[in-house]
Amino acid sequence: MKEILIIGNGISGMMCAIRCAELGMKVKLIAPGPSEQSQSVMAAGGINAVTERHEEGDSVQCHIEDTLKGGAYLAGSNAVKGLCSDAKEIIHYLERIGTVFSVDEQDRPLLRAFGGQTYKRTHYCGSSTGKHIVSALVMEVRRFEAAGLITRIMRHHFYSALISDGRCYGALLYDEDARELVPVYADALVMATGGQNCLFGKTTGSSRCDGYAVGRLFMQGAALKNLEFIQFHPTTLETPQKRMLISEAVRGEGGRLFYMDGDQKVFFMEDKYGPRGNLMTRDLISREIVATGRDVLLDISFMDKRLIDSRLPEVRDICAKYRGIDISKEPIPVAPSVHYFMGGLAVHKDHETNIQGLYAVGECASIYHGANRLGGNSLLSAMYSGKVAAESISGKDHKLEPADFENYILAEQEGFKKMLDAKSPFAAMHIRDMLADTMREHMSIVRCADSLSKGIEDVRYYLSVAERIHYDASVSAYTNYSLSGILTLALAALTCADARRESRGAHYRSDYPTASDEYRAATIISYNDGNMQVTFDRENAYED
């Protein structure tokens, strides 16, 4: 029986675990905490699919075209075809396992309009779609756990992969309770670690999705793709801890963006782009908000209060709880913030990376969203990629050739113990904060060569400081050891942004403000002995 190790228990990790178990494989599902604390529970707006109950005129082909166009033609077209074609089955599967989607009086699914999509095709559960999907998947995971096929292990973190001669054999994990590194061997290692929020500090996402695992795997030889494409969500609300997402659902329900000019309301998106202006893609709206140079507001107060209560309860609650705003009476002050990472581990259509036996699914993998993701396509890709990876692993002969990791494991364990014993005047958390400041300043919505070089210089300096750090006892062991992986990932992202001398999707350069055919290809970055090399995948080697 094949044994699979999955790191991360959000929607993509759980879906992969369930499908592996259905196919008769044994799974260890690893994460620091329960699935109910994964970022997936935050997903509010919904999941895209063209089902038999679609809007008149819509089709799977149209969903494919919208996705490719939204991604500025950098997404894998065959992969996107698979994603959109399977979406209907994914919705039916979710219904079968207990996800209750919102319906109208005749029991027909309610569909929401999301940005960059020609038709309404976003299925939702009020404004807490992620929570409902996570709950349904957790029940399925438990069912397979009872059958002895899935084991959930918490309070464990990824440390490094066990790789020899381009083949992955499992991972070294950090056990929080024992405070030591433990090896886990497996026929396939699946990474499902989500986004890279730590690079920017305060984002809409979970701080647990920090990018460390992707950075560490990069240092171990895994190629990364499209790191420069970072989605800024145009409508987020400032709070002390983080940026709270004001879901696109608000604009899908008719919400209008405006700013005040004296006592005049200026509906700048509608003025420039017509009646669907508030539903343009996220990158474009974010840039337009920045270009106004004003405080921008989002108004939904004209909507019937009963509809707000039934369709947007989470948005209503967030605004009331964090800022004392009653959205049925007043507009919401909004600003763009980092929300989603289109880049990540480069995977083929079957979700295997350039390292045999190492797979990536969900937000940490890069394949479906190209230069920009459409709202509602991420939950879909998390579900779909989990399935695809499991089926690919099941179909392949992953029989392990013996590889000896004894020396590697002993050396890492010894180094880890030394790290715990050492003391250092440097604060790991302080470096993380400085990194976030650098990234927010130099890798923001609008970039240019000068600013990116400054960012690269800063991060190189942080890396040199981090090398001298032994242990900062004021923060967790994980915060300490994850630092160099996170910094390396940030440097890789800045390097990719510097190399792409054009503007496309979420990557906008004031010194190269238009798209160029020369760059109509995914960015691939690899790491060799401390050096980073960027290439453009013009042959689509990673697509199929």
Ligand SMILES: Cc1cc2nc3c(=O)[nH]c(=O)nc-3n(C[C@H](O)[C@H](O)[C@H](O)COP(=O)(O)OP(=O)(O)OC[C@H]3O[C@@H](n4cnc5c(N)ncnc54)[C@H](O)[C@@H]3O)c2cc1C
């Ligand atoms: C506020 C918000 C609203 C959103 N709304 C929508 C929406 O309406 N529709 C949509 O399609 N998308 C939405 N998204 C995006 C979507 O929710 C995510 O892209 C998706 O849920 C990611 O799922 P995942 O399984 O890849 O990762 P996650 O759910 O992020 O799970 C990652 C897992 O990896 C674990 N992990 C991370 N690092 C390590 C490590 N080093 N060691 C061990 N474990 C680790 C984490 O603890 C977690 O368990 C939203 C995102 C946010 C932030």
